[in-house]
Amino acid sequence: MSAAAQPAAAGALLSIKGLRTAYGKIIALKGIDLEVREGEIVALIGANGAGKSTLMMTIFGNPRAQSGRIVFDGEDITQIATHDIARRRIAQSPEGRRIFPRMSVLENLKMGTVAAPRSSDRDLERVLNLFPRLRERLTQRGGTLSGGEQQMLAIGRALMAHPRLLMLDEPSLGLAPLVARQIFEAIRELNRTDGVTVLLVEQNAFHALKLAHRGYVMVNGLITMTGSGHELLERPEIRAAYLEGGRH
Amino acid sequence: MADTTVPPPSSISGPRLGRAVRSALITAVVGAGLFSLMIGVRTEAGPAGGLVFWTRWTELGWMVAASFVAGFVREIVIQRSGEGVLEALMPAAFKRFINVVARLLGPALLAFAVLMPIIFYDQRYILDLGILALTYVMLGWGLNIVVGLAGLLDLGYVAFYAVGAYSYALFSTTFGLSFWLCLPIAGILAAFWGVLLGFPVLRLKGDYLAIVTLAFGEIIRLVIVNWQSLTGGPNGITGIPRPSFFGVPFSAGPEGFAELFGIAFSPTHRIVFLFYVILALALLTNWVTIRLRRLPIGRAWEALREDEIACRSLGINTTTTKLTAFATGAMFGGFAGAFFATRQGFISPESFSFQESALVLAIVVLGGMGSQLGVALAAVTMIGGFELFRGLDQYRMLVFGMAMVAIMVWRPRGLIGSRTPSIYLKTPTQISASLVKEGHG
Numbered sequence: 083m084s085a086a087a088q089p090a091a092a093g094a095l096l097s098i099k100g101l102r103t104a105y106g107k108i109i110a111l112k113g114i115d116l117e118v119r120e121g122e123i124v125a126l127i128g129a130n131g132a133g134k135s136t137l138m139m140t141i142f143g144n145p146r147a148q149s150g151r152i153v154f155d156g157e158d159i160t161q162i163a164t165h166d167i168a169r170r171r172i173a174q175s176p177e178g179r180r181i182f183p184r185m186s187v188l189e190n191l192k193m194g195t196v197a198a199p200r201s202s203d204r205d206l207e208r209v210l211n212l213f214p215r216l217r218e219r220l221t222q223r224g225g226t227l228s229g230g231e232q233q234m235l236a237i238g239r240a241l242m243a244h245p246r247l248l249m250l251d252e253p254s255l256g257l258a259p260l261v262a263r264q265i266f267e268a269i270r271e272l273n274r275t276d277g278v279t280v281l282l283v284e285q286n287a288f289h290a291l292k293l294a295h296r297g298y299v300m301v302n303g304l305i306t307m308t309g310s311g312h313e314l315l316e317r318p319e320i321r322a323a324y325l326e327g328g329r330h
Numbered sequence: 331m332a333d334t335t336v337p338p339p340s341s342i343s344g345p346r347l348g349r350a351v352r353s354a355l356i357t358a359v360v361g362a363g364l365f366s367l368m369i370g371v372r373t374e375a376g377p378a379g380g381l382v383f384w385t386r387w388t389e390l391g392w393m394v395a396a397s398f399v400a401g402f403v404r405e406i407v408i409q410r411s412g413e414g415v416l417e418a419l420m421p422a423a424f425k426r427f428i429n430v431v432a433r434l435l436g437p438a439l440l441a442f443a444v445l446m447p448i449i450f451y452d453q454r455y456i457l458d459l460g461i462l463a464l465t466y467v468m469l470g471w472g473l474n475i476v477v478g479l480a481g482l483l484d485l486g487y488v489a490f491y492a493v494g495a496y497s498y499a500l501f502s503t504t505f506g507l508s509f510w511l512c513l514p515i516a517g518i519l520a521a522f523w524g525v526l527l528g529f530p531v532l533r534l535k536g537d538y539l540a541i542v543t544l545a546f547g548e549i550i551r552l553v554i555v556n557w558q559s560l561t562g563g564p565n566g567i568t569g570i571p572r573p574s575f576f577g578v579p580f581s582a583g584p585e586g587f588a589e590l591f592g593i594a595f596s597p598t599h600r601i602v603f604l605f606y607v608i609l610a611l612a613l614l615t616n617w618v619t620i621r622l623r624r625l626p627i628g629r630a631w632e633a634l635r636e637d638e639i640a641c642r643s644l645g646i647n648t649t650t651t652k653l654t655a656f657a658t659g660a661m662f663g664g665f666a667g668a669f670f671a672t673r674q675g676f677i678s679p680e681s682f683s684f685q686e687s688a689l690v691l692a693i694v695v696l697g698g699m700g701s702q703l704g705v706a707l708a709a710v711t712m713i714g715g716f717e718l719f720r721g722l723d724q725y726r727m728l729v730f731g732m733a734m735v736a737i738m739v740w741r742p743r744g745l746i747g748s749r750t751p752s753i754y755l756k757t758p759t760q761i762s763a764s765l766v767k768e769g770h771g
């Protein structure tokens with residue numbers, strides 16, 4: 083099922099212009115333009131090493147952009163400290179999930195509320211309703227969860243801050259297809275009922291583009307294609323590069 | 331990650347052997363670090379008040395070799411039979427026993443500590459030993475905030491102990507300020523130095539952090555040695571006021587404590603008082619730590635230990651989080667230092683050598699980074715162990731070292747390696763704070 087209708091509010095929540103990032107001599111982002119509007123799911127697809135994770139981390143100021151501008155909700159956040167960016171309620175489930183392995187599931191979720199001090203029990207309920215498996219494991223240590231559960235925890239932790247923009251880096255990575263589908267379903271649910279804006283980084287292009295309102299294709303640090311999720315799915319070059327054998 | 335179980339290989343081949351050797355080397359290096367200053371070099375105050383020290387490199391060599399062999403065997407056993415094997419070797423009944431003991435141990439130790447001055451009233455030696463052990467319990471708990479909770483490896487903790495001791499010594503001898511007034515001053519000054527140390531090391535991690543903090547500890551000591559006009563240099567400061575019972579001195583005269591309470595004078599009164607002072611200070615450290623763990627700042631410390639990048643992305647200001655950890659830990663070190671000064675009545679730079687930092691760090695690491703009970707146990711065991719085997723002289727360090735090797739190999743995370751969550755839902759479903767879990771690291 084595709085989300086064809088554009089969301090009503092169409093102001094740009096996140097707007098990136100000419101963003102360049104380098105690790106020493108390696109230039110990972112070579113001038114990225116990207117926009118995420120309020121209420122959208124935007125998918126960012128591309129091969130391994132294209133720079134997708136780098137883009138997500140640069141939005142968080144770690145690493146810092148060499149040049150270019152990142153504007154969130156009308157404010158230039160390009161040079162702001164990482165923790166202050168988080169406090170503007172941009173939340174992420176980063177590459178590698180980065181949950182706190184020795185802390186319990188509940189403590190992990192609680193850590194998500196740092197950026198939103200007024201986060202309530204309702205937010206916890208919302209997360210636990212979205213991922214019932216976490217409810218059964220609240221006292222379990224994060225490090226002992228399965229991969230899928232850790233992913234749910236990472237997303238849940240990000241949601242505890244009641245984010246205006248949720249960024250997910252390869253949430254389906256390493257998960258069994260069934261579990262991956264659960265995660266995608268949860269993202270769709272979040273977007274539809276709570277209006278959460280989502281920037282989704284995926285290698286699983288088929289699912290990501292089916293889910294997304296719009297998509298961007300990244301190759302070697304550059305955006306090479308953009309369009310609605312539908313359009314991109316129909317493009318022969320995308321089918322060839324990202325979808326062969328990728329359909330489950 | 332810890333939850334990936336490697337299938338047991340049928341034979342030990344090249345790379346696996348290499349891994350075992352590497353793991354054994356790491357154990358040996360850690361062992362060398364822990365033992366070198368506790369076994370390799372021993373110092374004691376000689377009869378003339380000077381410092382006597384002797385070296386025993388042979389014993390040290392044996393201990394390091396033992397660590398290597400034990401680490402190697404451990405890794406091989408794990409490779410052959412999977413991670414859980416070391417735990418499986420323990421009978422279930424033993425595990426249950428440990429669990430029960432663990433639950434009762436804290437309250438039992440506390441009750442024993444409170445009753446100690448009464449039980450051993452006329453055994454000054456034991457009371458002195460108790461005071462010493464409690465001082466290290468307090469230092470261990472203080473350093474535990476920095477190392478155990480926030481995960482910042484600090485090899486210079488003794489610097490704050492020194493700052494506290496010299497603050498009290500100087501403020502009391504030059505301005506005649508009382509202990510209770512100097513105590514907060516000592517804590518504040520130590521905390522200030524904690525922040526000062528914190529700033530340059532904010533960006534450092536692991537080994538670099540360890541080296542810089544080690545240097546910091548040495549710098550403070552060298553400043554004390556060389557700033558003769560203020561600190562008395564190597565001769566130290568003498569005539570530091572002994573503690574009074576909130577203004578009433580523990581003397582035999584008409585104004586003394588015994589006279590006031592209408593009891594016969596005894597020098598033990600002061601010892602008992604000192605005992606309860608350090609017990610109270612240690613318990614304060616523990617109480618504050620337990621409270622802080624439940625507050626956002628304490629949770630931020632623990633999260634920082636686990637993953638700094640994740641912390642930042644969640645909105646935690648890691649700079650202030652680290653600085654508060656350094657400052658809080660340093661403050662308790664300062665308190666302990668002030669206590670040390672008033673108890674000794676004399677301080678000199680010798681008391682604040684790297685050996686002290688190493689001992690306190692060993693207490694925290696062997697206790698199980700972050701576990702309050704584990705740290706207390708380790709402190710009591712270490713200080714008690716030093717004394718217990720004093721008669722065996724030659725062998726005491728060997729026995730002691732063996733015990734440390736055993737802990738490092740069997741419980742790489744320390745005596746009590748599991749942590750208890752600091753938050754539960756309103757209807758808590760307590761999980762077992764098992765002593766036996768998490769043997770791998």
Ligand SMILES: Nc1ncnc2c1ncn2[C@@H]1O[C@H](COP(=O)(O)OP(=O)(O)O)[C@@H](O)[C@H]1O
Pocket residue numbers: 105108110128129130131132133134135136137
């Ligand atoms: N920490 C780093 N240091 C140096 N180079 C890096 C680092 N992280 C990523 N890179 C390089 O940047 C490029 C983009 O990587 P990344 O953003 O992880 O890609 P993707 O997430 O699309 O797979 C790659 O060439 C990668 O090798």
Ligand SMILES: [Mg+2]
Pocket residue numbers: 134135136177
């Ligand atoms: Mg990536």
